[in-house]
Amino acid sequence: MQMESAFYTDQAYLRKLGVEYVPPIRFEQVVPWMCKAVLNPVLMRPTLERLRMVTPRLFETLNADTIPLFGLDPEHVQEIYGDPATQLVLPEGRPEEKIADILDRPGYYAEIVDSLRRELAERHSHMQRFRELLEIVES
Numbered sequence: 001m002q003m004e005s006a007f008y009t010d011q012a013y014l015r016k017l018g019v020e021y022v023p024p025i026r027f028e029q030v031v032p033w034m035c036k037a038v039l040n041p042v043l044m045r046p047t048l049e050r051l052r053m054v055t056p057r058l059f060e061t062l063n064a065d066t067i068p069l070f071g072l073d074p075e076h077v078q079e080i081y082g083d084p085a086t087q088l089v090l091p092e093g094r095p096e097e098k099i100a101d102i103l104d105r106p107g108y109y110a111e112i113v114d115s116l117r118r119e120l121a122e123r124h125s126h127m128q129r130f131r132e133l134l135e136i137v138e139s
Contacts, residue, residue, distance in 0.1 A: 034064035039102050039109075041090070043071045052076055062117055067102055067109045082119055084112050 011021045025033055034040050040061050048055065049072055058080060061068040067088065070077045074089045088109065090098055102109050122128070 030060055031064045034061060034066050037066050038106055039067040039069050039099070040064065041071055042068045049073065049076065052079070054080060059120070062113065062120065067106065067113055069099070069102065081116050084115055087112055 007024070009021065014021045022033075042058065042061050044053070044055065044057070070085070070089045072089065074086050077085045077089050
């Protein structure tokens, strides 16, 4: 199997469905592209989610000027980001209502995202990792 076939996208079919197709972008353009949207879904492969893996994708969206919408287990989201983040989880039942609410009240959800950014910056800063490393070395 050639690499291109693994990433094949039927652009004509997507256009027929009314989906805008944007060609792949370079890695360094991911966050700027995400900033163009009000909200961005955060999805993971089922195996990675089941294993509770934490990938860079889980933080890229928080780095962008957008609202993440987590298509993940609420408990996993809570473990990574804390309780406020569970308000950004796409529910299994009536997910369209959550999307509509985010679009109706982006300021409310932006405040949640800002609080998550502050918490993550405090808990996962280079200085915090350095302190933890010092504790390990000194013990």
